[in-house]
Amino acid sequence: MYLGKGKFPPVKFFISVIYHDSGDLDAVVAAVRESIGEISTPSESFPFDFTDYYEPEMGSPLFRIFLPLKKTGPADGILPIKKACLELEARFSEKNRRKVNLDPGYIDLYKLVLVSEKYLGHKIYIGEGICADMVLLLGKKQVTPFRWTFPDFKSGNYDNYILELRKNYLQQLKNEGILPGPKA
Numbered sequence: 455m456y457l458g459k460g461k462f463p464p465v466k467f468f469i470s471v472i473y474h475d476s477g478d479l480d481a482v483v484a485a486v487r488e489s490i491g492e493i494s495t496p497s498e499s500f501p502f503d504f505t506d507y508y509e510p511e512m513g514s515p516l517f518r519i520f521l522p523l524k525k526t527g528p529a530d531g532i533l534p535i536k537k538a539c540l541e542l543e544a545r546f547s548e549k550n551r552r553k554v555n556l557d558p559g560y561i562d563l564y565k566l567v568l569v570s571e572k573y574l575g576h577k578i579y580i581g582e583g584i585c586a587d588m589v590l591l592l593g594k595k596q597v598t599p600f601r602w603t604f605p606d607f608k609s610g611n612y613d614n615y616i617l618e619l620r621k622n623y624l625q626q627l628k629n630e631g632i633l634p635g636p637k638a
Contacts, residue, residue, distance in 0.1 A: 463562065464632070465526060465531075465532075465561065466526055466560055466562075467523040467535055468558070468559055468560065469486060469523070469557070470518060470521075470557040471483075471521060472516055472518050473555075474513040474517075474553070475513075475553065478554055479499075481546070485542050485546075486556075489541075489542065490535055491523045492523065492525070493521045493523060493524065494524045495522065496522070499518070500517060500519070500611055500612065504604070505605065512555070518606065520615060522619055523535075529567075530581075533581060537582070543555065561620055565590060566588075569584050569587070570587060571583055571584060574587075576600075588600070590603060595617065597610070597612075597617060
């Protein structure tokens with residue numbers, strides 16, 4: 455949906471948490487609420503077993519959960535969220551080993567974006583040492599990965615949750631009068 459030149463709808467922020475211990479997860483969720491903002495409906499916990507990249511640091515088995523924030527905002531609002539996530543990762547680390555990995559991102563009308571300090575060829579530098587990574591294209595009933603999309607996002611395991619999150623986000627924009635359509 456084209457909104458006009460220079461007009462961009464607010465995005466729906468979320469934080470992806472990779473964790474090993476559910477006790478750590480509970481503490482992190484409380485810390486996210488306190489330092490970043492209220493959380494709407496979290497996803498279920500998904501097994502995170504497409505890579506062993508984090509296992510030496512965090513242990514095994516690992517899980518991923520999505521924590522969508524209630525607030526929306528401009529896409530560049532992801533920068534302070536990433537900085538807050540880095541601080542929380544450090545706060546929950548022991549002996550220079552993270553107990554949780556916090557990757558913030560957002561969805562907009564068309565895509566899911568994650569942000570990272572890691573620069574690779576397909577990522578776009580957005581400032582303050584942070585790069586944006588367009589991971590998925592989003593449609594009404596379809597999630598489309600790219601060649602570079604992480605294997606767990608390519609698997610389709612998260613698709614139903616992401617489509618539901620997008621549906622709720624679109625309804626939120628309608629309720630706020632940003633998009634046309636019936637309000638809930």
